[in-house]
Amino acid sequence: MRALAKRGRATRQVERRQEDGGLTEYLAFRVGSSTYALPVSIVREIVRSGTLTPVPRAPNGVLGISSFRGRVVTVIDLGGLLGVACSVVQPTSGPIRIPRLRILMIDVGQETLGYLVDDVVQVYRLAPRDVESATTVGSDVGAHVTGIARPQESGEVVLLLDPKALLP
Amino acid sequence: MLTEYEEHRLRLNVDGGFRIYRLRVQFSLLTIDASLEQLKATAKPHGEIITYLPTGEGAGADSIELDILMASKRTLSELEGLLGGMGGVILEVPRKRRASEASASPSDLPVVEGHLPVYEPRGSSTSVHAEEDRKPRAPSSVPPPEGKLGTVRSVTQTVRVDIQKLDRLMNAVSELAIVKSSLDRLFDRIRPQSSDRRSVAELVRLSRTFDRQLESMQQGILEVRMVPLGQLFERLTRVARQVGRNANKQFNLVVTGAETEVDKLIVEELSDPLMHMMRNAIDHGIEPPAVRAAAGKPEAGTIALNAFQKGSHVLIELEDDGGGIDTERVLEVALARNLINPAEVRSTSRRDILNLIFMPGLSTRAEAGEISGRGVGMDVVKTNISKLGGVIDVQSEVGIGTKLAITLPITLAIMRVLVAEVEGHTFAIPLANVREAVQLSESDVFTVDGHEAMSLRGSTLRLARLSSVFELEAARRPTRTAKRFVVVTMAGAARIGLVVDQLVGGRDVVMKALGGSLRAVRGFAGAADLGDEQLGLVLDTPSLYEEIVAGDRRRVAAAAGRSA
Numbered sequence: 001m002r003a004l005a006k007r008g009r010a011t012r013q014v015e016r017r018q019e020d021g022g023l024t025e026y027l028a029f030r031v032g033s034s035t036y037a038l039p040v041s042i043v044r045e046i047v048r049s050g051t052l053t054p055v056p057r058a059p060n061g062v063l064g065i066s067s068f069r070g071r072v073v074t075v076i077d078l079g080g081l082l083g084v085a086c087s088v089v090q091p092t093s094g095p096i097r098i099p100r101l102r103i104l105m106i107d108v109g110q111e112t113l114g115y116l117v118d119d120v121v122q123v124y125r126l127a128p129r130d131v132e133s134a135t136t137v138g139s140d141v142g143a144h145v146t147g148i149a150r151p152q153e154s155g156e157v158v159l160l161l162d163p164k165a166l167l168p
Numbered sequence: 169m170l171t172e173y174e175e176h177r178l179r180l181n182v183d184g185g186f187r188i189y190r191l192r193v194q195f196s197l198l199t200i201d202a203s204l205e206q207l208k209a210t211a212k213p214h215g216e217i218i219t220y221l222p223t224g225e226g227a228g229a230d231s232i233e234l235d236i237l238m239a240s241k242r243t244l245s246e247l248e249g250l251l252g253g254m255g256g257v258i259l260e261v262p263r264k265r266r267a268s269e270a271s272a273s274p275s276d277l278p279v280v281e282g283h284l285p286v287y288e289p290r291g292s293s294t295s296v297h298a299e300e301d302r303k304p305r306a307p308s309s310v311p312p313p314e315g316k317l318g319t320v321r322s323v324t325q326t327v328r329v330d331i332q333k334l335d336r337l338m339n340a341v342s343e344l345a346i347v348k349s350s351l352d353r354l355f356d357r358i359r360p361q362s363s364d365r366r367s368v369a370e371l372v373r374l375s376r377t378f379d380r381q382l383e384s385m386q387q388g389i390l391e392v393r394m395v396p397l398g399q400l401f402e403r404l405t406r407v408a409r410q411v412g413r414n415a416n417k418q419f420n421l422v423v424t425g426a427e428t429e430v431d432k433l434i435v436e437e438l439s440d441p442l443m444h445m446m447r448n449a450i451d452h453g454i455e456p457p458a459v460r461a462a463a464g465k466p467e468a469g470t471i472a473l474n475a476f477q478k479g480s481h482v483l484i485e486l487e488d489d490g491g492g493i494d495t496e497r498v499l500e501v502a503l504a505r506n507l508i509n510p511a512e513v514r515s516t517s518r519r520d521i522l523n524l525i526f527m528p529g530l531s532t533r534a535e536a537g538e539i540s541g542r543g544v545g546m547d548v549v550k551t552n553i554s555k556l557g558g559v560i561d562v563q564s565e566v567g568i569g570t571k572l573a574i575t576l577p578i579t580l581a582i583m584r585v586l587v588a589e590v591e592g593h594t595f596a597i598p599l600a601n602v603r604e605a606v607q608l609s610e611s612d613v614f615t616v617d618g619h620e621a622m623s624l625r626g627s628t629l630r631l632a633r634l635s636s637v638f639e640l641e642a643a644r645r646p647t648r649t650a651k652r653f654v655v656v657t658m659a660g661a662a663r664i665g666l667v668v669d670q671l672v673g674g675r676d677v678v679m680k681a682l683g684g685s686l687r688a689v690r691g692f693a694g695a696a697d698l699g700d701e702q703l704g705l706v707l708d709t710p711s712l713y714e715e716i717v718a719g720d721r722r723r724v725a726a727a728a729g730r731s732a
Contacts, residue, residue, distance in 0.1 A: 053703040054593065055682075056638035057689045065682065065695055067703050070339045072695045074683040111684045 022128055026149075028121040028158050029104065032084035035121060037149070037158045038104070038166075044112060046120055047103040063116055068105060075103055075114035081165065082144060108166050115166065124151045124158065131160060174219040174237075181216060181239030189215075189247060191236040193256030207236070207251070214250055215240025232406075237261075331393065331432055338389050338582065342678040345382055346699045351375075386676075390579055393433070397475050397484070398426035400435055400442065404473065408446050417454045418468040419488075425475035430482050431579040434556055438484070438576075441549040445486050445572055446471075448546070453490030453570055463567065465489070481600060482578055487571040493564040495521045502527070519661070522562045526550040554710045557583075557598060557693065561661050583679050585696065587672035587704060588655060591640040595668070596677060596696055596704040603656040603663060605671055610652075622654070622665065629656065632716050633667040638691070659713035666712075675699075679706050690715065 026037035027046075047068060052075055054064040063075045103114040131147040144165030149158045182188065195203050204220075211217055218237040240247060244260050251258065355371060362368055401423050408421055430438075454460075454469035461467050472487040495518060502508045502524045508516065528547040553560045558576035577583070577600050585596035586605065612622045613631065620631040631654065634640070654665040677696035682689070693708040 049701075051701045051703070053695070053705070055686060055689060055692070055705060056593070056640060057691065058686055059688075062685065065686070065703055065705075067697055067701060070343060070680075072680045072682060072703065074685045076685075109684075113683070113685065 023125045024127075026124045026126055026158070026160065027104070028124055029102070029117040030119045030121060031079045031082060031117050034084060035156055035158050036082070036117075036145075036161050037124065038106070038161050038163060040123055042106055042163055044105040044107060047105060047114065048101060050101055050103070052101075052116075066103065066114055068103075068112075068114065071112070073105065073112055073114045075116055076166075078104075078115040078117055078166075081115075082161075106163075106166060108163075113166070122154075124149065124153070126151065134160075177216065177218050178237070178239070181218070184239075186215065186239040186241055187243075188218075188261040189238045189240060189244070190259045190261055191238060191251065191256055192233065192259070193236060194231050194233045196231050204234075210251055211236075211238060214242050214247065329392070334389055334393055338386070338678060341382065341385050341389065342582075342697065345386075345676075346697060348375075348378060348382065349699045386582060390582060393431050393579060394429040395432050395435055396426060397428050397430055397435065397482075400439055401426045401473060401475075403439070404442055404446055407443060408450060408471065411447055411450050412454075415450055416456065417450050418457050419450065419454050420468055420470050422470060422472045424473070428475040428477055428482055429578075430576065434576055434579075437552060437556055438574075441552045441574075442484070442486070444546075444549050446473075449486055449488040449490065449570070449572075453488035453492075455491050459491075477578070478575075482576050484574045484576070485571060487569060489569040492566040492568055492570055493522060493525065493562070494566055495564075498522070498524050522564055525562060526560070554708075557600065559659055559710055583677055583696070583706070585675055585677050585704075585706060586655060587675055587698060588634075588653070588666075588668035589670040589672060590634045590638070590668050593638075593640060594672070594698065594702065594704040595634065596675070596698070596706045597655055597657065597666070597709065598693070598706065599674060601657050601659070601709040603658050605653050605655045608652040608654045608667060624654075624656065624665070629654070629663065629665045630716075631665045631667055632712075635667075635669075637712065637716065657709045657713070659710045662713060662717075664713050664716065666707075666709075677704075677706075 025040040027040045027043050028035050028037040030036075045068075047066070050066045050068070052064040052066050055062060058064070058074075061077050061080045063077045065072050066075050067073075102117050102120050104117060104120075105112055105114055126149050130151065131149045134145045134147050144162050145159045146162045147160040149160060150156070151158060178188070193207065208217060216239045218239060221235045221237070222232055242250070244258065248258055352375065355375070359368060405421055405423065412419055449471050454471065455463070455465075457467040460469065470489045472485070474483075474485045474487070476483055498521055499508075499513065499516075502521075503510060503513070507524060507527050525546045526549075528545065550560050553574055553576070556576055558574055561573045561575070562570065563573075564570040577598075584599040586599050586602050587594060587596050589595070606624065608622070613620050614622070616628065616630075620633070621628050622631055623629070651670075653668050653671050655668060655671075656663055656665050675696075675698060677698065679694040679696050681694050682692060686692075691708055691712050693706045695703045695705050698704045
């Protein structure tokens with residue numbers, strides 16, 4: 001059912017994109033004090049509950065593993081990857097139950113990885129002209145940001161992430 | 169048995185009005201590749217070869233008999249003329265109805281009709297090929313009686329299933345088990361408050377039935393995955409004969425326990441390691457006849473391949489009465505290749521030396537043999553076995569022989585684990601590798617060669633604290649240290665005591681692989697859902713043992729380096 005709904009959503013999205021002439025949907029989320037966004041098309045699902053089990057010896061940036069639809073998914077600290085502190089505490093021992101867990105499930109290469117974020121904001125539909133190139137803004141945003149948008153609905157600054165930056 | 173695709177081709181051909189023939193041909197194992205190619209090339213212009221099925225009968229030691237299912241527009245006599253040079257028997261598989269009625273709906277296909285005698289030779293005299301005489305080994309020239317021709321018919325009784333589908337099914341069942349345990353917890357919470365005793369009793373009864381059904385479902389899926397080792401052993405036997413001929417070694421191969429059943433996946437993965445072990449036994453183990461005679465042994469050696477079930481394990485042993493492993497030579501090579509340190513030679517037991525053959529880069533043969541020595545060594549064998557959750561052990565006496573014993577879990581689908589806690593982390597230790605668990609009293613711990621050990625029933629047990637092996641930070645609220653436990657874990661014949669804070673209990677779990685980004689992390693075989701949304705890491709005990717022991721070696725080497 002959910003898969004069907006998802007497929008429905010995907011087709012709708014494609015249709016909409018055609019109608020609106022190049023609008024892309026971005027999922028905006030908060031990590032630390034900044035708002036970031038990724039194309040909705042690469043986000044498989046947003047998981048809002050669950051437990052993170054830390055894995056000893058795991059590489060830096062890996063928060064642990066979580067069970068997701070019968071599969072074991074590696075969860076990555078997106079804040080760490082971006083160089084900003086995620087407000088979720090780094091687990092020291094034992095499984096952690098994060099009260100308002102938000103994990104973005106994203107297909108990266110062959111694997112589905114989970115990315116821990118502080119909060120999911122909303123979906124923005126942006127046209128290319130809404131997006132400022134990161135290079136014109138300045139160097140302080142980091143190499144993983146491809147562009148910056150200020151959607152009219154909210155007026156907040158949204159940093160568009162390069163999906164390649166997600167590779168752990 | 170036909171695959172889906174083959175069945176599909178068969179249907180298409182029948183629907184297309186082709187006749188179906190069965191060619192029964194014997195091939196010599198030595199030339200089968202070439203002969204089969206030749207046959208294919210000859211047959212191709214005249215029809216489609218749908219499949220090859222080994223008949224499993226009538227074949228001698230060095231030959232194999234195949235039933236080749238072929239669709240063709242030609243008549244039987246035409247085909248016999250065309251394929252005459254190949255030897256063997258050609259039979260036409262008749263349709264259920266006469267040609268006039270055969271409006272050839274797929275259901276007319278003999279293959280799908282379970283209740284009918286599917287396969288009748290059409291006039292035995294014409295079906296015998298003239299070339300038959302050239303093949304004295306061929307089975308009787310009269311086609312076998314109907315009852316024996318079960319190969320095609322059996323399609324109706326069996327289903328080929330992708331093992332992944334079974335995995336999904338198993339997954340669903342285990343999710344169900346997890347839901348059930350949540351339900352039980354909920355029920356336990358509500359129960360004291362409930363005054364409706366009849367409903368409570370009813371719930372208890374339903375819950376028990378549910379458990380029983382769940383268990384039989386799990387059992388059923390497990391059984392479906394099981395296949396006898398026989399087929400693999402047959403292949404091994406054939407290879408062994410060929411290898412023996414090429415190497416001019418004489419031996420008798422004694423196979424027992426071919427009926428032992430193992431998970432299909434395990435059988436697949438066992439094929440390469442066993443082949444390699446067999447080649448090794450023939451190439452390195454069994455001596456040439458002259459050498460054997462000089463040593464007062466019978467000229468023909470003996471290789472025994474045994475399989476048997478032992479609890480929830482299957483043991484496969486390959487034993488030869490050959491020259492045995494020269495431990496001196498192994499040590500020499502290991503020293504020359506820096507696999508061990510001169511300082512530790514004296515403290516290395518014979519067993520440990522023998523186990524060096526499983527290290528990468530150790531071959532006692534001066535030059536790689538033509539037969540073995542094809543790049544995969546015993547280290548690869550060991551890695552493959554431990555990937556299956558199994559262990560391999562070696563025993564050998566110079567001049568008497570070598571015995572390699574593989575211990576494997578019967579199934580990979582479901583695993584019994586012991587759940588233990590260390591510093592707030594939950595780990596699952598495969599029960600297959602657990603000998604026992606005892607309480608640890610810190611006062612009994614002593615130090616040997618810089619590592620902790622305790623005495624367990626008169627023998628020394630090496631201890632390893634999981635908290636330090638995994639470098640776990642102490643939990644914020646430290647567990648009361650009074651009662652730690654030692655889980656005595658087996659790695660082959662070796663054992664080690666893993667120290668944990670707490671034992672939670674046994675569980676049946678479905679182990680799942682860790683994602684690719686964690687593949688480099690050593691010490692874990694996977695993770696398992698322990699219920700309540702919580703995952704537990706499943707320890708890879710053989711690799712942990714290896715690592716701990718290797719750590720000792722490094723330490724000893726470093727110490728030796730300092731003192732030198």
